[in-house]
Amino acid sequence: MWLNVVWFILFVVVIAGYLIMDGFDLGVGILHPFLAKSDEDRRISLNSIGPVWDGNEVWLVLGGGVLFAAFPMVYASLFSGFYTAMMLVLLVLILRTVAIEFRSKRPSPGWRAAWDWVFFAASLGIALLLGVAFGNIMAGVPLDARGTIGGNLLSMLNPFALLVGVTTVFMLATHGAIYLSMKADGAYLARIKRAIPRLMIVFFILNTALLAAALLMHEFITERYLAHPLLIVLPGAAFLAVTAGWLMVRRGHYFRAFLLSAAMIAGLLFSAAAGLYPNLLISTLDPTYNLTIFNAASQPNTLVVMLVMALLGMPFVLLYTGGVYYIFRGKVQLTPQSY
Amino acid sequence: MNPEFLSRLQFTITASFHFIYPPISMGLGLILVIMGILYVRTQNPVWRRLSFFWIKIYGLVFALGVATGIVQEFEFGTNWSEYSRFVGNIFGSLLAAEGIFAFFLEGGFLGLMLFGGNRVGPRLWLFSIVMVVFGAHFSATWIIMANSWMQTPAGYELAQTQYGTLAFMTSFPQVIMTPSFLARLWHTLVASWLVGSSLVLSVSAYYLLKGRFEESARAAFKTALPVFVVFSIVQAALLGPQSAENVTDYQPEKLAAMEGVWEDTACAPMTLAGWVKPETQRTVGLKVPCLLSWLAGGSTDTVIQGLNSVPRDEWAPVGWVFQSYHLMIVLGGLFVGIGLLGLLFAVWGERIWRTRWLLRTFVSTIFLTELATMTGWWTAELGRQPWIVWGLMRVEDAVSPNLTTGQLLFSNAMFVLLYTLLFVLFIYLLNEKIMHGPEPVEETTPIASLPDSFRDVFRRHARA
Incomplete structure (x- = not known):
């Protein structure tokens, strides 16, 4: 039983890792047409994420793998149930990769403008789609006894899920802007610095609305928080992080603001996960159909093997991820090998 | 055009298209390691020039491999949900291991390999190349392992659950070392070296x-x-x-x-x-x-x-x-x-x-x-047909039961269009790079002054 809880926490950690790591480079993409005006600005944006975005995306792939291995029933139900949305996620993921790789391969302004647009639209699309999918998970899905989810793409686009989607977009845009402020310079940096407080305010308003909607509409999460009032430390920590982040932005400590932004993202995700626990997918048809961390999990021996692998592998992951960020630290310098 | 056929068609298209790229990553990677060693040993600038040129091509191939590989990771769940439930305990853990051990190695060092030529010295650069190439081989190893389990399953037992018959792991060593694994692994690795x-x-x-x-x-x-x-x-x-x-x-x-x-x-x-x-x-x-x-x-x-x-x-x-x-x-x-x-x-x-x-x-x-x-x-x-897992599960029993012909026509059309675009761009850019050719490298800073060991990297920072 403890293994299931451990893997639930590890799964949330991997998803938080994805949101934090790929989150800032999605944010850079979302801000691309609004803040990066000249070709040089845009190259600085692309190269600020250039050496790391590929590694960041691995967190999403790892999330898929962990879900498959630890909670195969959820992997099967969720991905087949959200079929068209998943296909669109794959589409925008690929288009984004292509845009980053191909944009600076030719000097033609038309070519670059087209790929800049794809980079923006795909980054926005990933954040929005993943947010909408998560909104549906929070609200519950029409899951039957066999684990099949009914409905289609249109039924996923309900107001609550869209609110989660838009909030995700602004959360990652803010996160990306704070990251860019460590990488850009000159007039571009000045524009970014002006945008950060505005983005934070919009995000804060959206998130408050989201919180209210979640508490009003979703009985399961609300009841869980009422039954376990101590859980309030998680959203509380997220609130503290965002407040401290605001102060750091005011004082111009952007690296600290970035760390706090990351902490806030993790805090919000853990708040939502704690609200769902022990469910992974809530059925709107019948609570006995819910997929939980117990009935949807792999057998203990698989979970043990995976835990050993995670303990062996993750220190290396952190080591070389840290190493690469360290070598490419500081402001972006454009060279002939750059994007 | 029933949903099962369309799911098969889609997997054939996406897996075959993906499989164009990883063999190049492994084989070309091997050649790049050889070139890197030759440069470190001889200091002959021709090897440095060739490394810069072939690493650009490597980056292009790698990007295509990653972009199309993510699709594979999710497609088991989207199109083959019954299969995913059946083998999740076993197959899923091999894919997760691939992520933890191999993808992070590749993703972590790829930036240094692609952009590090003028930022770190030749030895450290070679180290990053070796890590990426090792990661690519390691990744292939897990995939061949998972696929070999589908060919010659071992180390499992069948159990009845509320979600039907599922395969549970009884022995991890038997799961990774199925009877066909080593023969298929070497056959595939050597094939990849030939491609590269x-x-x-x-x-x-x-x-x-x-x-x-x-x-x-x-x-x-x-x-x-x-x-x-x-x-x-x-x-x-x-x-x-x-x-x-x-x-x-x-078999x-x-x-x-x-x-x-x-x-x-x-x-x-x-x-x-x-x-x-x-x-x-x-x-x-x-x-x-x-x-x-x-x-x-x-x-x-x-x-x-x-x-x-x-x-x-x-x-x-x-x-x-x-x-x-x-x-x-x-x-x-x-x-x-x-x-x-x-x-x-x-x-x-x-x-x-x-x-x-x-x-x-x-x-x-x-x-x-x-x-x-x-x-x-x-x-x-x-x-392997008609089996998805040899002797245990047939392909028609593995498909996601909820998908409609309409959804699948959309996704098939999407992949055909998207992959056609990708392939055209790939060939176009590959051709452009080949026409441009391996040019003499512009040294922005003298090679000798670049940090060439981990100790250098950190010592330089302390001084600055």
């Missing part, structure tokens, strides 16, 4: 024919040629036959489809090229008597199990399997011939640089090695 070395040979031969970048092209050609020769021989003489023997022992029905054997036969002939006629149960073509029995069992008396030993609804698509397999075999033999001819002309007074027909032949090798690798993979996967 032939890409270098093709492009270099093209430059030599055009009289461009001749110094670099000769150096690259001479690096890749021995790799190609040695591994084409190893593949044809050792690993190919070993794989066939493995199939004979563990005899697949061998029967590969060779077009209908009845249990002693002294079975080997068909070198030909045609199968399922309606009359005959295989026509050029045959060597008793060779198949001798190869499979070491004796001409060995009985080869025929297709008729299993019910007709358990036959693989015989015609497809037979032709893919035979095309692969013919190509594998051809590579030995081309390689040895190239070697002969290279050592015989370096005649190869003047022998235009032979250079033209080498230009074609990348297409041929890609085709051989692809037909090999198709042989393995088509030969």
Whole structure:
């Protein structure tokens, strides 16, 4: 039983890792047409994420793998149930990769403008789609006894899920802007610095609305928080992080603001996960159909093997991820090998 | 156009398109490691120039491999949800291990490999290349492991649950070391090295024919040629036959489809090229008597199990399997011939640089090695039909039951359009890079002043 809880926490950690790591480079993409005006600005944006975005995306792939291995029933139900949305996620993921790789391969302004647009639209699309999918998970899905989810793409686009989607977009845009402020310079940096407080305010308003909607509409999460009032430390920590982040932005400590932004993202995700626990997918048809961390999990021996692998592998992951960020630290310098 | 057919079609399209790229990543990676070692040892600038050039191509190939690989990771859940439930305990953990061990290694060091040439010294740069290439091989190892479990499942038990019959893991060592794993792993790795070395040979031969970048092209050609020769021989003489023997022992029905054997036969002939006629149960073509029995069992008396030993609804698509397999075999033999001819002309007074027909032949090798690798993979996967997990689960029972024809038509159309676009862009940019060629490297800072060990990296920071 403890293994299931451990893997639930590890799964949330991997998803938080994805949101934090790929989150800032999605944010850079979302801000691309609004803040990066000249070709040089845009190259600085692309190269600020250039050496790391590929590694960041691995967190999403790892999330898929962990879900498959630890909670195969959820992997099967969720991905087949959200079929068209998943296909669109794959589409925008690929288009984004292509845009980053191909944009600076030719000097033609038309070519670059087209790929800049794809980079923006795909980054926005990933954040929005993943947010909408998560909104549906929070609200519950029409899951039957066999684990099949009914409905289609249109039924996923309900107001609550869209609110989660838009909030995700602004959360990652803010996160990306704070990251860019460590990488850009000159007039571009000045524009970014002006945008950060505005983005934070919009995000804060959206998130408050989201919180209210979640508490009003979703009985399961609300009841869980009422039954376990101590859980309030998680959203509380997220609130503290965002407040401290605001102060750091005011004082111009952007690296600290970035760390706090990351902490806030993790805090919000853990708040939502704690609200769902022990469910992974809530059925709107019948609570006995819910997929939980117990009935949807792999057998203990698989979970043990995976835990050993995670303990062996993750220190290396952190080591070389840290190493690469360290070598490419500081402001972006454009060279002939750059994007 | 039922949903099952469309899910099969989509997986065929996406997996085949993905499989163009990883063999290049592994094979070209091996050549890049050799070039990196040569530069560190000789300081000859030609190796640095070649490293910069081929790493740009590597980056392009890698991007395509990653973009199309993510699709594979999610497609089991989206299109094959019953399969995902059935094998999640086993197959899922191998994919997760691939993420933890291999993808992070590749993703972490790729930035340094692609952009580090002017930022770190040659040794540290080589280290990052070795890590990425090792990651690519490690990744392939987990995938072959997972796929081998589908071919020859082991280390599991079947259990009844509320979600139907599921396969649970009983022994992790048996799951990773299934009977077909090692034979298939080496066969695939060596095939990938042939693909990578032939890409270098093709492009270099093209430059030599055009009289461009001749110094670099000769150096690259001479690096890749021995790799190609040695591994084409190893593949044809050792690993190919070993794989066939493995199939004979563990998947005899697949061998029967590969060779077009209908009845249990002693002294079975080997068909070198030909045609199968399922309606009359005959295989026509050029045959060597008793060779198949001798190869499979070491004796001409060995009985080869025929297709008729299993019910007709358990036959693989015989015609497809037979032709893919035979095309692969013919190509594998051809590579030995081309390689040895190239070697002969290279050592015989370096005649190869003047022998235009032979250079033209080498230009074609990348297409041929890609085709051989692809037909090999198709042989393995088509030969597994109708099973998704050999003997345990049929493909039609594995498909997601909730998907509609409309959803699948949309996703199939999306992938066809998207992958066509990707392929056109890939060829266009590859061509542009090849036309641009390996140019002398502009040194922005003197190489000697770049940090060349981990200690340097950190010491420099402390001083600054």
